[in-house]
Amino acid sequence: MAEIIAAVTTSHVPSIGIAMDSGITQDPYWKPLFDGYLPAKEFVKELKPDVTIVVYNDHGLEVFLDRVPTFGIGAAAQYLSGDEGWGPRPIPPFQGDPELSWHLIEHLVAQEFDMTMFQEMNVDHGFSVPMSVFFGGPAGEVEEWPTRVIPITVNTIQFPLPMAARCFKLGQAIRKAVDAYPKDTRVLIMGTGGMSHQLQGERSGFMQPNFDRMFLDKMVTDPMALTRIPNGVFMKEAGHEGAELIMWLVARGAMNMEVEEVYQHYHVSASLTAAGLACYRNK
Amino acid sequence: MSSSREKTGHEETGDEPSITERIEEDKRLARSLEGTYLFDGTRSQKNYPLNKMCMSLTKPENREAFAADEVAYCARFGLSEESLRLVRERDWIGMIRSGGNIYYVFKLAAIDHVSMQHVGAQQNSMTLEEFRAKLNAHKDQ
Ligand SMILES: [Fe+2]
Numbered sequence: 001m002a003e004i005i006a007a008v009t010t011s012h013v014p015s016i017g018i019a020m021d022s023g024i025t026q027d028p029y030w031k032p033l034f035d036g037y038l039p040a041k042e043f044v045k046e047l048k049p050d051v052t053i054v055v056y057n058d059h060g061l062e063v064f065l066d067r068v069p070t071f072g073i074g075a076a077a078q079y080l081s082g083d084e085g086w087g088p089r090p091i092p093p094f095q096g097d098p099e100l101s102w103h104l105i106e107h108l109v110a111q112e113f114d115m116t117m118f119q120e121m122n123v124d125h126g127f128s129v130p131m132s133v134f135f136g137g138p139a140g141e142v143e144e145w146p147t148r149v150i151p152i153t154v155n156t157i158q159f160p161l162p163m164a165a166r167c168f169k170l171g172q173a174i175r176k177a178v179d180a181y182p183k184d185t186r187v188l189i190m191g192t193g194g195m196s197h198q199l200q201g202e203r204s205g206f207m208q209p210n211f212d213r214m215f216l217d218k219m220v221t222d223p224m225a226l227t228r229i230p231n232g233v234f235m236k237e238a239g240h241e242g243a244e245l246i247m248w249l250v251a252r253g254a255m256n257m258e259v260e261e262v263y264q265h266y267h268v269s270a271s272l273t274a275a276g277l278a279c280y281r282n283k
Numbered sequence: 284m285s286s287s288r289e290k291t292g293h294e295e296t297g298d299e300p301s302i303t304e305r306i307e308e309d310k311r312l313a314r315s316l317e318g319t320y321l322f323d324g325t326r327s328q329k330n331y332p333l334n335k336m337c338m339s340l341t342k343p344e345n346r347e348a349f350a351a352d353e354v355a356y357c358a359r360f361g362l363s364e365e366s367l368r369l370v371r372e373r374d375w376i377g378m379i380r381s382g383g384n385i386y387y388v389f390k391l392a393a394i395d396h397v398s399m400q401h402v403g404a405q406q407n408s409m410t411l412e413e414f415r416a417k418l419n420a421h422k423d424q
Binding site: 015060061065081084085086152159201202204234241242271272274 | 308
């Protein structure tokens with residue numbers, strides 16, 4: 001039987017990818033962040049997931065404003081790092097798991113989550129940076145990804161965004177779908193985005209560590225409280241772009257109500273973003 | 284009115300805000316944030332050509348065509364005179380105000396190898412050093 005073995009969450013900032021790809025992770029600016037990633041890499045290494053479900057948002061690689069899927073899922077055999085405007089990242093291709101993808105699609109739609117299906121898709125920094133953070137070596141280096149992947153996309157760009165509660169319920173539906181998969185498969189779920197940051201407008205540069213710390217605490221102690229936060233409040237407290245935190249709730253929803261936080265790291269800042277990371281095991 | 288609600292099974296109890304009230308409250312809050320441009324349906328329609336032009340820069344051949352002749356390239360997407368000026372002057376805050384979405388607009392910044400910190404500084408009317416100080420000030424919070 002398949003099983004969700006753990007959840008991990010992290011911010012996904014393009015410049016974190018650039019720092020890894022250009023070999024400057026030990027520069028004074030970046031060292032505290034990358035040092036903070038080391039225990040999370042150890043945690044994931046020991047987990048040995050067969051498949052990693054990566055919950056992220058497309059930032060204008062596959063999705064433009066002409067058609068915006070609220071929730072999407074990849075069903076490709078392979079996913080490449082795409083060109084977001086500054087060239088693709090120099091990383092190996094990601095291997096998919098079409099069989100599990102189609103199982104998830106069937107089981108999610110049967111649970112009334114009407115996913116948009118992608119049989120061809122490239123992935124952007126929202127996907128690839130977290131993968132390098134957790135699965136790459138100390139400097140993010142990767143020869144071959146040690147896990148198959150399934151991308152789940154969430155619209156966090158064109159308002160209205162899905163509500164936090166809906167994202168959590170999507171996680172619960174993913175959990176049920178994985179539990180019903182007959183093949184022995186160890187599945188890691190990864191929530192990405194946030195934490196507090198704003199990129200647009202005169203308010204760009206806004207961060208709110210107090211809100212982020214509350215969010216990190218409640219991820220463990222009271223996730224249901226987080227699902228009641230309206231997206232307008234996320235924007236006020238975490239910034240217009242910080243509303244991405246709703247994607248952490250997809251990962252949280254796929255876990256037991258009771259979880260243990262194995263590791264947490266919080267760093268201000270990676271470029272304009274308050275960078276958070278956490279690892280959770282079911283209790 | 285009440286009968287049609289009963290038919291759909293969505294009668295409201297009166298204790299909770301209606302869906303309309305929830306949406307309006309969410310938008311009111313988001314729009315009340317100073318220096319923030321809620322990217323909702325209204326804004327998404329405001330400068331669609333600018334966002335579409337910027338999105339096209341994800342292809343290297345388009346980046347070359349843009350670099351070769353910015354005005355001609357932008358004309359293909361029907362940018363307004365005002366948007367052409369914003370692009371020419373790399374006026375990031377002007378683009379955001381005019382309906383540009385930061386994720387698409389940033390692809391234009393990438394052409395000039397301009398970082399998000401530069402874009403943030405310009406949006407704040409700050410020097411890069413001043414903006415970095417603003418970012419670092421959050422360390423102690
Ligand atoms: Fe993002």
